[in-house]
Amino acid sequence: MINDRLALLRDYPFRRLNGLLKDVEPPRDVEPLVMSIGEPQHPYPDFVTEQLTKHAGLWSKYPPTNGTSEFRTAVKDWITRRYSLPPDIIEADRHVLPVAGTREALFAVALLAVPTTKQRMRPTVLIPDPFYQIYSGAAIMAGAEPVYVPTTEETGFLPDFLALPADQLERAALAYLCSPSNPQGAVASLNQLKAYVRLARDLDFILATDECYCEIYCGAPPPGIIEACATDDGHLRNVIAFHSLSKRSNVPGLRSGFVVGDSDLIMDFARLRQYTGGASPGPILAAATSLWKDEAHVKANRALYRDKFSDAEKIIGSHPHFYRPDGGFYLWLKVGDGEETARRLWASAGVKVMPGAYLSREGGNPPGAAYIRLALVHDRSKTTEALTRLATHIQE
Numbered sequence: 001m002i003n004d005r006l007a008l009l010r011d012y013p014f015r016r017l018n019g020l021l022k023d024v025e026p027p028r029d030v031e032p033l034v035m036s037i038g039e040p041q042h043p044y045p046d047f048v049t050e051q052l053t054k055h056a057g058l059w060s061k062y063p064p065t066n067g068t069s070e071f072r073t074a075v076k077d078w079i080t081r082r083y084s085l086p087p088d089i090i091e092a093d094r095h096v097l098p099v100a101g102t103r104e105a106l107f108a109v110a111l112l113a114v115p116t117t118k119q120r121m122r123p124t125v126l127i128p129d130p131f132y133q134i135y136s137g138a139a140i141m142a143g144a145e146p147v148y149v150p151t152t153e154e155t156g157f158l159p160d161f162l163a164l165p166a167d168q169l170e171r172a173a174l175a176y177l178c179s180p181s182n183p184q185g186a187v188a189s190l191n192q193l194k195a196y197v198r199l200a201r202d203l204d205f206i207l208a209t210d211e212c213y214c215e216i217y218c219g220a221p222p223p224g225i226i227e228a229c230a231t232d233d234g235h236l237r238n239v240i241a242f243h244s245l246s247k248r249s250n251v252p253g254l255r256s257g258f259v260v261g262d263s264d265l266i267m268d269f270a271r272l273r274q275y276t277g278g279a280s281p282g283p284i285l286a287a288a289t290s291l292w293k294d295e296a297h298v299k300a301n302r303a304l305y306r307d308k309f310s311d312a313e314k315i316i317g318s319h320p321h322f323y324r325p326d327g328g329f330y331l332w333l334k335v336g337d338g339e340e341t342a343r344r345l346w347a348s349a350g351v352k353v354m355p356g357a358y359l360s361r362e363g364g365n366p367p368g369a370a371y372i373r374l375a376l377v378h379d380r381s382k383t384t385e386a387l388t389r390l391a392t393h394i395q396e
C-alpha cells in the first residue's frame with residue numbers, strides 16, 4: 001500500500017491551470033505567450049558550457065554529498081560579499097551544503113525539521129499563503145499539520161506568525177519564509193527578519209528562508225536571514241537559508257543551489273541527504289562554482305528585469321492595483337476573479353497567466369483568489385507584447 005499522505009497532495013498549479021484552460025482556445029492569429037511559469041528565459045553565461053565540458057571527466061565519479069571545497073568556498077565568498085558579513089561568520093565546511101536546486105531542499109528540510117511530536121502533539125509547519133507549493137507538500141509528507149498564514153496587502157504580503165492561535169504556534173517545528181516572496185515580491189526588512197529569527201529561537205522551530213529571488217530587485221538589495229543573524233547576536237541557531245542559481249543565473253535546468261545556516265542543522269542535513277540522494281554532479285558543481293564567482297552576468301540580468309518592470313509600469317501602470325514589487329520577477333495583480341481572468345486572457349489575448357487561487361491554500365476564500373501572477377521571464381519584446389495584449393483585456 002502506498003503512503004496515504006500522497007492523497008493529501010493537491011494537483012500542482014500548472015496541472016490545475018491546464019485543467020482550467022482545457023476547453024479554451026487562444027486566438028489563431030497571435031503567438032500564444034506563456035507568463036504562468038517562473039522559468040527564466042534570459043541568456044546564461046557562455047562559461048557554463050565551457051565548465052561543463054572541461055569537467056566532463058567527473059560524470060564517471062559519484063559526487064560527494066557536501067560537494068567540493070571550491071564550491072563551498074565560492075559560496076562562502078559570495079554570501080559574505082552579498083550581505084557584507086563579517087569575514088568569519090560563515091565557515092565554508094560547516095555552514096554550506098550544495099543542493100540539486102532549492103526545490104528538493106525545501107522539501108527535504110521538512111524531513112529534517114519535523115519530529116514525531118512536539119509538546120506531545122502533532123507538529124505544525126507554518127506556511128505563508130499564497131506560497132511556493134513545495135512547502136505544503138513537504139509538510140504533509142513529513143507528517144506535520146500545515147498551517148497557512150495569510151500574507152495580504154494588510155500584512156505587507158509577509159506572514160504574521162504571532163497572529164496565529166497559541167496552540168498552532170507552539171507546536172511549530174518549521175516555518176517557511178520567502179523573501180523576496182513568490183508571488184507578491186515582498187521583501188522583509190532586516191528588522192523583520194531579526195524578529196522572525198527571535199521567534200524561531202523562542203519557540204524552538206526551524207526557520208527555513210527561501211531567498212532564491214534575492215538577486216532580482218529594482219531598488220535596494222533585499223536583506224537576507226544570515227545578515228539578520230550576523231547583525232544581531234552573530235549566531236545562526238535555528239536558521240537555514242536556501243539559495244539558487246535558477247533565477248540568479250538563468251539556469252533552472254542546471255539544478256543547482258545551496259543551503260547555508262546553523263552548523264548543527266547543516267550537519268544533520270548532510271547526513272539525511274546521504275540517504276535521500278540529490279548530490280550535485282561534479283561538472284555541475286564546477287559550473288556552479290564559476291557562476292557564484294561572477295557578478296557581471298547577475299548585474300546584466302537584474303538590469304533586464306528592471307527594464308521590463310519599467311515597461312510594465314508604462315503599459316499597465318494605470319491599472320488600479322498595479323504595483324512594482326520590491327523583488328523577484330512577478331507581477332501580482334488584483335483582478336477580482338483570478339480564474340475567470342486567466343480563462344479570458346487565454347481566450348482573447350493568447351496570454352497564459354497563473355490564477356492566484358492555485359498558489360493559495362484550498363477552501364474558503366484563499367488570499368490569492370482575487371489575483372493573477374505574471375512571470376516577466378521572456379525577453380523584452382515578448383514581455384512587452386504580452387503586457388500590451390493584457391492591458392486591453394484586464395479589468396478590476
Ligand SMILES: Cc1ncc(COP(=O)(O)O)c(C=O)c1O
Nearest residue numbers: 038101102103132182212244246
Ligand atoms: C519561491 C521559490 N522557491 C524555490 C524555487 C525553486 O527553484 P530551484 O529548485 O530551481 O532552485 C522556486 C522556483 O520557481 C520558487 O519560486
